[in-house]
Amino acid sequence: MDLDDVDERLVRALQRDGRASYEALAQHVGLARSTTKARVRRLIDDGGLRLVGAVHPAVFGLNQLGHVIIEVDGPVREVARAVAEIDETSFVTTAAGRFAVTAELRTGGLDAFSRGLARVQAVDGVRSVQVVTYLRIWKDPYFPPGPLKSPGPLDGIVLDTADHALLEHLRVDGRASFVELAAVSGLSPGAARARVLRLLDAGVVHIGALVRLNPLSRVHTVGFALTFDGAAEPVARRIIELDEVDCLATGLGWCNAIGTIRAGSLDGVSTALEDIRSTPGVRSVESWTHLRATKEEHDLARPLTSPTP
Template structure:
């Protein structure tokens, strides 16, 4: 993907649509100090260049998923045959081959902790797996595919699910078009979507492609924290511009994260900054070599086949 240069106005626009992907062009124009046509053109240019997409991110609890974990897998022999088996698991929403102490990492999302434990046991029992080390998430602090606000459980019917499915594909789909698809009036559709947004069932925002902005190197990291400074340390790490993902955890570490950097030097600078954060006692990192699966939909399926040569930078 060609690197895209963003100016200050583009950066401000990204911040606005990350907060509210359905912000009107009038609201965007006021926030940016532009005319409505200029705001529309700016956003369309970023969409056309595939710098970002605007989509609804549905809270996993809506799908009955309430327990999440990161699993690092030690393997005897080639890793890809093991990875293919992990990719086939519905609980595995993210699977990546990496360079590090463990050659394979996965994120699991399960209905409850019993189901999560069963998924970990199934990974540990796969042929070729020597060890599966687990970090159970206590809170997801930053993630493009996880709504940023609290979720207030509410009844979700088939019409709501149909709306959520369409918003996942295009978060800026007009209310009239959504209504026509599910058999509701525009006003009834607006009411439903606003209710889903207010409950935290879905967040509509911009999903940014790091490689389009020159951040072509992805590294994962796990942290051991000073218990008394843990909250401040996590807040400081979350605010680092390179951090794409961060979760607090219990188990093999106190936090798990992913960062995007433009180069090996940039990656080193980030890790040095991370090590210097007050409250961070130790950092272990790994380089993502090939993203094998990333699918946060309710019916998780293998989204990228293991042997097709797809890399994390494609």
């Protein structure tokens, strides 16, 4: 799937608001509504774009998230496949650079995270791992930004059967109409709309564009790790303002922050990395290029009806 500049602008707009109207999207990119709708449909039909409701991990009982980068002895594909088979992993890629495999782990707590990490370390071919456990998601098209704490977005909110039905349907189709959502939840369209807005406002769900690494496209996806000179918050706030920065999380471990750049050219990647390096408070930057996704489950890593203990 090849994306031109207009496609990229549409994708970024949809990452911010996956339910944005075609009129708003058309105004954003300067095209007719019909042309804009056709563009979005092509992106979806080509298989590279999905518009989904990304549910906060706390809904699944997943309160411990982290990133693992892996150095490998020998070929990497079998290592990546073995890591992807571990239940605790929700995202696994092969990469170019010192780190041949990257993975995200999502578990119910630190003990489960430790067990998942041990399984990763035990995979044949894994030489060493570097780990950062997330404290806060600053920017991510795949689930609502915010601090990772329990009960998180569920503080003061009790999800009933209708809420779960809405979330289950939005996970598959983030742009489902309120009439469709009413049908699956047993609510009226007006009540379904009110419920969805409440879930969005509370950060229980974020509806956005999920762009898969496969099929491969001309869009370059580059991961980066940062160490800071001081407090994370002011640095993170500057970095997430960069359009090319697709996601950013801060945490504890071998670095202070992990993020991803998406750009349509190597020049765009280079410019973004230079902008990051020149950000006040950034001490060091290490980067790698994502080549192929072996596992891309994100919030779908656990069934909605079966929280992790």
